[in-house]
Amino acid sequence: MHKNQIKYLLILLLLPAFWACEAEIDQATPDAGEIDLTTFVAIGNSLTAGFKDGELFRSGQEHSLANIMAGQFMHAGLSSFRQPYMKDDLGFGNRLVLADTEGGPMPVPAPGTPDAGNFQNIFQSEGPFHNMGVPGSKAGHLLFEGYGTLYPYFGRFASNPQTSSVLSDAMALHPTFFTLWTGNNDVLLYAISGGEGDGITPVIEFEMAYQAIVAQLTAAGAKGAVANIPDISSIPFFTTVPYNALPLLDPAVITLLNTAYEAAPHISFSTGLNPLVVVDPGHPAGIRQLEQGELVLITALNGIQNQGWGSQEPLAAEYYLSLEQIEDIKEASEQYNSVIKDVAESYGLAFVDIEALLKRARTGLYYDAIPFDTQFISGGVFSLDGIHLSVRASAVVANEFIDAINHKYHASVPRVAIGNFPGIVFP
Amino acid sequence: MRKLMISAVLLLMAYSPAKAGGYQVSLHGQKQIGMGLIGTSLQMDASAAFYNPGALAMMPQRLSVQAGMSGILASTAFQMDEPSVYQATTDNPPGTPFYVYAAGMITDRLAAGIAVNTPYGNSLAWEDGWAGRFLIQEISLMAITVQPTISYRLTENLSLGAGFVYAFGAVDMERALPIQGPEGEGRVNIEGSTANFGFNAGIQYAHPSGLQAGISYRSKIDMAVDDGDAYFTVPSSLSQAFPATNKVAVTLPLPANLDFGISYQATPDLMIGMALNYVFWDVYEELHFDFETNTPNLQDSRSPREYSSKLIVRTGGQYRINEGLFVRAGAYYDPSPVNDQYFSPETPSLDNLAFTGGVSFLPFPNLSIDASLLFIIGLEGNKYFSPENFGGTYKSRVIIPGLGISYSL
Structure with missing residues (x-):
C-alpha cells in the first residue's frame, strides 16, 4: 500500500474520534413564572x-x-x-x-x-x-x-x-x-x-x-x-367489600340461615350472592339486608370471611354506610x-x-x-x-x-x- | 473460502446490530455504504446478490468474493415530556452487522451466488432503572439471512435474477414489571428464536452510455417465535400470579422492500447515482405476546405499533483517483416508520439524516480493501407511547465505521 493510501485510511478511521457520538438534548430552564418560591x-x-x-x-x-x-x-x-x-x-x-x-x-x-x-x-x-x-x-x-x-x-x-x-x-x-x-x-x-x-x-x-x-x-x-x-x-376502604359479599351454594347452609332468620321474614337467602345482614336501628325490625349501592367498610372484611359477620351475626352499624x-x-x-x-x-x-x-x-x-x-x-x-x-x-x-x-x-x-x-x- | 466461513461463524457469534428505520439494518457492503447505500442499480460485484439479484449476471468479474463488517456506535437520548428535567440515555453494546457475498459466472449469461448478511436487527440497552423500563430495559433482536441466488442476462442490456431467502433470528428482551419486592423490582425476560423463508428478485438494465437502472423486491418474512421462553422474576407472594417459567408466542414481521436505483458513469472516473427504497412497514401493526399460561394478573398483551410504510431517498457517487484508490460520498434521508403516538422506546427510530464517506484501496488489481464511515443524525422529535402515557423528546446519534475486503478474478 502507498504511504498516501495509509494516510487516507488512518484519517478515515480516526474521524469517529472527532465526532460527538453521544446524543444530547437541550433542556428548557425551569422557571417560577409569577410566583416566588423562596419559602x-x-x-x-x-x-x-x-x-x-x-x-x-x-x-x-x-x-x-x-x-x-x-x-x-x-x-x-x-x-x-x-x-x-x-x-x-x-x-x-x-x-x-x-x-x-x-x-x-x-x-x-x-x-x-x-x-x-x-x-x-x-x-x-x-x-x-x-x-x-x-x-x-x-x-x-x-x-x-x-x-x-x-x-x-x-x-x-x-x-x-x-x-x-x-x-x-x-x-x-x-x-x-x-x-x-x-x-x-x-x-x-x-x-x-x-x-x-x-x-x-x-x-x-x-x-x-x-x-x-x-x-x-x-x-x-x-x-x-x-x-x-x-x-x-x-x-377502596369503601368499595372493596360488595354489599352482597355472601356467596351461598350449599342448600343446607341456605336453609339453615333462612331458619335462623325466621323471625325476620324480610331477610332471606338464596343460591348465589346474598346481601349482608346488618344492624339498622332505623329499621322496624332492627336488622335488614343491605341494598345495592350501600357500602361496606374494608375493616369488616375479616369478620365477614371468618366470623360469620353479615350472615350468622348481623354486621354492626359502624361497618357500613346506608344509602x-x-x-x-x-x-x-x-x-x-x-x-x-x-x-x-x-x-x-x-x-x-x-x-x-x-x-x-x-x-x-x-x-x-x-x-x-x-x-x-x-x-x-x-x-x-x-x-x-x-x-x-x-x-x-x-x-x-x-x-x-x-x-x-x-x-x-x-x-x-x-x-x-x-x-x-x-x- | 474455508477461512471466510470460519470468520463468518465468528462474526455470527459477535453479532448484535441496530440502526436504520425501524429495525431494518442497511449495512450490506462498504462500497455501497460509502455512497449513501445506493446499491440497487450497481453491478460492481457479488454484493448485487443482495442489492439486486438482477444485476448479478452483469458483474464484470468471473468470480467475486467479499466480506465485511461494521461497528455501530449508537446513542439515543430521552428527555421526558416538558416540563420535566428527567433525562436518560442508552448504554448500547456496539452492534456488529456483517456480510459475506460470493458469486461467479457459470456461463457468459448465467451467474450464481450466495449472500449472507444481517438485514434486520435491533440492539438497545437503556440506562439501568430508567423511567421507561416498564416498556423496555434492553432488547437484542437479530435476523441473519442466507440467500442463494441465480441471475440470467437476457440481452446485452437486460438481466434478471432471483434468490431464495432463508432467515433465522432470535430475540432477547427484558422489561421491568411495576411490582416491587423486598429485593427490588420484578422483571420479565423473553427469549426465543425462529426461522422462515422469503425471496429476493430484481431486474437490471445497463445502457452502453454508462446509464444503469435496477429494480428489486425483497419479500416480507414473518418471524414467528412460537415457543419462546418467558422468565418472570417477581416477589414470592406473587409467584402464583406470574409463573416463573412460561412459554410465549410472538411474531415480528420483517417488512418487504421495493427498491429502485439509477446510476450514471459520467466520466471514466466519476460515477453518480441515487436510489429510492420503499419499505412496507405498515405490516407492523401490533406487538402481541401470547402467553401459554395465563392468570388473572398475566394476560396476553396486545400493544399497538401501527407503523407506516416509508420511502428512503439516497444519493451518492464514487471517484477514481487512480487505479489503486477510490473515494466515495453520499447522503440519505430515512423517515421514521414509527407512529408518533405509538412510539415505544424499544425501537426509538427517528427521522434519520445520514452522511457517508468511503475509500477503497487496491494493493493488487484483484484485491480491494474497502472502508466506510456513516454518520446518522436522528432528528429530535416529540414522541409518545400514548396507551401507557409515556413520552417526551428523543434524539439519536450514530456513527458506523466499517471495513471490508473484496477479491475478484
Whole structure:
C-alpha cells in the first residue's frame, strides 16, 4: 500500500474520534413564572404529611406529597424544605405491611416497637417545619390554637402545643407560596366510622374555616394552590367489600340461615350472592339486608370471611354506610368542593381537581407506563390502609399540583418521573 | 473460502446490530455504504446478490468474493415530556452487522451466488432503572439471512435474477414489571428464536452510455417465535400470579422492500447515482405476546405499533483517483416508520439524516480493501407511547465505521 493510501485510511478511521457520538438534548430552564418560591409551606392533613399504610413514618414522609413538590420547586427557586420526621419507620406504631397469607398478600401490623422519640416534641431541635400536614386534621383544626395538646400528630412538632395552631406555625415562616389540601377529614372521619362516630362538618363551618385560612395565607401577597377532595366511591376502604359479599351454594347452609332468620321474614337467602345482614336501628325490625349501592367498610372484611359477620351475626352499624349516609357524605363533599373552587377563583389560586383525577383512576390509567387503578392493594393508587395515597400516587398528585401551578402562574416547574418512586412492596 | 466461513461463524457469534428505520439494518457492503447505500442499480460485484439479484449476471468479474463488517456506535437520548428535567440515555453494546457475498459466472449469461448478511436487527440497552423500563430495559433482536441466488442476462442490456431467502433470528428482551419486592423490582425476560423463508428478485438494465437502472423486491418474512421462553422474576407472594417459567408466542414481521436505483458513469472516473427504497412497514401493526399460561394478573398483551410504510431517498457517487484508490460520498434521508403516538422506546427510530464517506484501496488489481464511515443524525422529535402515557423528546446519534475486503478474478 502507498504511504498516501495509509494516510487516507488512518484519517478515515480516526474521524469517529472527532465526532460527538453521544446524543444530547437541550433542556428548557425551569422557571417560577409569577410566583416566588423562596419559602414554601404545605398545609393540610395526612395526605400532605406523607401518612400512608395506616401511619406516619419516616420513609413515607420522605415521599410525602409536600416533599415531592418541594423537590421540584428547588429547580425554580426554593432552597430549603424541612419536614417533622419520625425517628423510624414505625411512627406511632400503627403501620401496616404486606404479608403473604393463604388468601394472597394482605396487610398486617408491622413488627417492632416505635422509637420513644416519635412521641416527643421536636420543634426546638429540628423546627421550624415547612410540611404542616397534620394527619387527622379537619379544616377548622388548622386554626385551632392548642390543637397540639389534643392531637399528638401536631403536638410532636408544634412550636408550642398549648398555644400555636397549624396555621400560626405556618404563618411564622412567612410563606411566599403555599399549598392547601384540607376538607377530606371533615367528611371522611364520619364515613370511616360507618356514620356512627364523628359528624360531618356543616358546610357553613367548613366555609368559614376555609375562607379564614386562605385569607391569612394570602394576606402578605403569597400565592398558592388548593386541591379539592375525592368522592368516597373512589376509595377502596369503601368499595372493596360488595354489599352482597355472601356467596351461598350449599342448600343446607341456605336453609339453615333462612331458619335462623325466621323471625325476620324480610331477610332471606338464596343460591348465589346474598346481601349482608346488618344492624339498622332505623329499621322496624332492627336488622335488614343491605341494598345495592350501600357500602361496606374494608375493616369488616375479616369478620365477614371468618366470623360469620353479615350472615350468622348481623354486621354492626359502624361497618357500613346506608344509602342515606352515603347521600349526606356526597352532598357535603360536593359542597366543600364548590367552596374550594370558589375560594381558588376569588383569591386567584391554582386549583387542583383531585376528585376528577380519582374518578378517572377508577377505570384504570397509566402514568409513565405504570398502570394504576383504585383496587385495594393491587391498584397502586392507594396504600395498604385503603384510604391514603401510595408513594407513586403521591407523585402523580404532585404532578397534578405542578400542572395546575404552571398553568395558573405561567411557571415551568418540572414534573416528576413517576417510575423514580418506589411502589408498594410485596413479600 | 474455508477461512471466510470460519470468520463468518465468528462474526455470527459477535453479532448484535441496530440502526436504520425501524429495525431494518442497511449495512450490506462498504462500497455501497460509502455512497449513501445506493446499491440497487450497481453491478460492481457479488454484493448485487443482495442489492439486486438482477444485476448479478452483469458483474464484470468471473468470480467475486467479499466480506465485511461494521461497528455501530449508537446513542439515543430521552428527555421526558416538558416540563420535566428527567433525562436518560442508552448504554448500547456496539452492534456488529456483517456480510459475506460470493458469486461467479457459470456461463457468459448465467451467474450464481450466495449472500449472507444481517438485514434486520435491533440492539438497545437503556440506562439501568430508567423511567421507561416498564416498556423496555434492553432488547437484542437479530435476523441473519442466507440467500442463494441465480441471475440470467437476457440481452446485452437486460438481466434478471432471483434468490431464495432463508432467515433465522432470535430475540432477547427484558422489561421491568411495576411490582416491587423486598429485593427490588420484578422483571420479565423473553427469549426465543425462529426461522422462515422469503425471496429476493430484481431486474437490471445497463445502457452502453454508462446509464444503469435496477429494480428489486425483497419479500416480507414473518418471524414467528412460537415457543419462546418467558422468565418472570417477581416477589414470592406473587409467584402464583406470574409463573416463573412460561412459554410465549410472538411474531415480528420483517417488512418487504421495493427498491429502485439509477446510476450514471459520467466520466471514466466519476460515477453518480441515487436510489429510492420503499419499505412496507405498515405490516407492523401490533406487538402481541401470547402467553401459554395465563392468570388473572398475566394476560396476553396486545400493544399497538401501527407503523407506516416509508420511502428512503439516497444519493451518492464514487471517484477514481487512480487505479489503486477510490473515494466515495453520499447522503440519505430515512423517515421514521414509527407512529408518533405509538412510539415505544424499544425501537426509538427517528427521522434519520445520514452522511457517508468511503475509500477503497487496491494493493493488487484483484484485491480491494474497502472502508466506510456513516454518520446518522436522528432528528429530535416529540414522541409518545400514548396507551401507557409515556413520552417526551428523543434524539439519536450514530456513527458506523466499517471495513471490508473484496477479491475478484
